[in-house]
Amino acid sequence: MRTVWIAGAGMTRIGRRPEPLQALMAEAAHAALAMAGHPEPDAIVVAAMNPEEFVGDGNFASNVASYMGFAEVPAVRIETATSSGAAAFYAGFAQVAAGLARTVLVVGGEKMTHLPTPRVSELIGRSIDPYERSYGATMPALAGLVTRALMARHGVTERELAQVSVKNHAHGARNPFAHFQHPVTLEEVLESRVVADPLRLLHCCPISDGAAAVVLTAERGPVRVAGVGQGTDTLALRHRRRLTSFRATQAAARAAFAMAGFGPERVDFAEVHDAFAPFELIALEDLGLVPPGKAGRATLDGETALDGRLPVNPSGGLKARGHPLAATGIAQIVECVWQLTGRAQGRQLQGRVALAHSIGGLATNNWVTLLEAA
Amino acid sequence: MIETIPASRCPQCELTVAPPAPYCPYHPVAMVPTTVAGVGEVVTFTTLYAPPEGFRSPLHIALVELEGGARFVCHGAEVRGLKVGARVAVEAIDNIYYFSSLSALDRARLFWRRAGRAGDRLHAMTRSLAKRLWKGGGGATA
Numbered sequence: 001m002r003t004v005w006i007a008g009a010g011m012t013r014i015g016r017r018p019e020p021l022q023a024l025m026a027e028a029a030h031a032a033l034a035m036a037g038h039p040e041p042d043a044i045v046v047a048a049m050n051p052e053e054f055v056g057d058g059n060f061a062s063n064v065a066s067y068m069g070f071a072e073v074p075a076v077r078i079e080t081a082t083s084s085g086a087a088a089f090y091a092g093f094a095q096v097a098a099g100l101a102r103t104v105l106v107v108g109g110e111k112m113t114h115l116p117t118p119r120v121s122e123l124i125g126r127s128i129d130p131y132e133r134s135y136g137a138t139m140p141a142l143a144g145l146v147t148r149a150l151m152a153r154h155g156v157t158e159r160e161l162a163q164v165s166v167k168n169h170a171h172g173a174r175n176p177f178a179h180f181q182h183p184v185t186l187e188e189v190l191e192s193r194v195v196a197d198p199l200r201l202l203h204c205c206p207i208s209d210g211a212a213a214v215v216l217t218a219e220r221g222p223v224r225v226a227g228v229g230q231g232t233d234t235l236a237l238r239h240r241r242r243l244t245s246f247r248a249t250q251a252a253a254r255a256a257f258a259m260a261g262f263g264p265e266r267v268d269f270a271e272v273h274d275a276f277a278p279f280e281l282i283a284l285e286d287l288g289l290v291p292p293g294k295a296g297r298a299t300l301d302g303e304t305a306l307d308g309r310l311p312v313n314p315s316g317g318l319k320a321r322g323h324p325l326a327a328t329g330i331a332q333i334v335e336c337v338w339q340l341t342g343r344a345q346g347r348q349l350q351g352r353v354a355l356a357h358s359i360g361g362l363a364t365n366n367w368v369t370l371l372e373a374a
Numbered sequence: 375m376i377e378t379i380p381a382s383r384c385p386q387c388e389l390t391v392a393p394p395a396p397y398c399p400y401h402p403v404a405m406v407p408t409t410v411a412g413v414g415e416v417v418t419f420t421t422l423y424a425p426p427e428g429f430r431s432p433l434h435i436a437l438v439e440l441e442g443g444a445r446f447v448c449h450g451a452e453v454r455g456l457k458v459g460a461r462v463a464v465e466a467i468d469n470i471y472y473f474s475s476l477s478a479l480d481r482a483r484l485f486w487r488r489a490g491r492a493g494d495r496l497h498a499m500t501r502s503l504a505k506r507l508w509k510g511g512g513g514a515t516a
Contacts, residue, residue: 153458
């Protein structure tokens with residue numbers, strides 16, 4: 001297997017964007033290519049979770065490639081629900097690692113804010129098991145079920161949950177690309193309206209537009225891809241034995257660390273999938289970054305803040321940077337690359353090894369990516 | 375009346391799922407049809423205040439672990455005072471399953487059905503009654 005490097009990383013500002021999805025993806029792709037020195041990619045991997053429904057366009061690999069001036073570059077589209085970006089990164093990585101391509105452009109994006117919220121929820125909810133959906137289960141509903149179990153079985157407190165949002169908003173306030181660039185207080189989180197009891201509005205990520213891209217190459221670059229792992233689990237939540245940890249994250253982490261040849265102790269900072277605040281706590285333990293049962297305490301103690309032992313979600317995470325579905329897995333990697341190459345203005349960390357963790361669906365198809373500064 | 379709920383069991387790992395599925399989610403083998411009793415323990419629950427179209431707010435959704443092992447998604451009319459671990463009955467009304475607190479009669483029927491011989495049944499019921507009385511006393515002083 002060849003060593004794979006990241007030569008460039010770019011993204012759009014996340015938030016409410018008036019441009020069409022193709023334009024957002026072109027903006028991110030050209031930013032990544034500019035950082036890489038404008039190489040001509042051999043192949044393009046496109047991530048978009050559901051452009052057919054969100055923006056009404058299909059055949060999206062060709063659509064995006066043609067739009068941005070790469071009509072003659074072979075392009076495919078990859079989809080694993082909300083982790084599509086991370087999955088596309090893997091597909092690009094595999095092509096370079098196998099020697100099938102020297103330079104691959106990976107670009108993901110989603111555009112949702114032009115639709116009413118109930119419609120967006122319904123479209124995202126289609127990634128849920130149909131029977132559970134027939135009982136009114138939405139993503140927040142399933143996350144609410146997980147949260148209740150986490151609180152009842154593991155004693156996670158409301159303050160611990162709320163602190164995840166407070167921390168990630170504080171990080172987002174220092175990221176000019178973030179959807180939310182304002183801080184929130186513990187009280188604001190604890191008093192925000194209940195969405196899916198015990199989950200509150202300020203525990204949940206927003207609906208966002210945006211795109212992100214990276215350039216992968218076989219030539220030595222500033223960041224090395226040390227490991228990539230995928231983990232999966234049942235589509236239906238009721239078919240699982242455990243609700244308070246995600247098998248898909250644990251399996252993805254095992255595979256990524258095995259490929260990298262090192263363990264979680266080498267990780268200096270992480271971008272994790274905090275679509276709902278409790279998911280960050282679960283991820284920290286599933287990834288082996290924090291001992292079992294300690295994620296809430298570690299968060300309250302500031303261990304995962306920008307100036308803590310293990311900064312988590314320096315970008316602001318899904319909560320504050322935003323969650324344009326298929327862009328997210330790549331946006332996490334962009335943040336890691338920017339941090340590892342001294343480009344994270346206003347929130348720059350010192351560190352050599354970064355971890356990105358992306359959840360697809362209700363943790364049915366998760367990814368862990370390990371990056372190391374050259 | 376305790377409801378009988380259609381389910382299926384994996385011949386390889388014994389996982390029981392309800393409603394029945396053609397294949398085990400963990401093994402590529404055909405599941406064997408079976409049934410489970412509409413009674414079990416609340417694993418977790420939530421209330422939606424902005425439910426999807428076609429559902430009325432507030433919408434109570436629970437995950438109940440039925441006797442026989444299947445975990446089951448159902449609705450409920452009320453969650454006030456409900457706790458994770460509570461024993462509930464699950465029954466279908468117009469083909470939609472709802473959970474509710476078990477009545478004393480339901481509990482008695484359960485013991486009747488679970489225990490094999492008449493003597494065992496009586497024994498189980500007495501034990502359960504003693505346990506509940508003892509628990510009630512313990513709760514007051516705890």
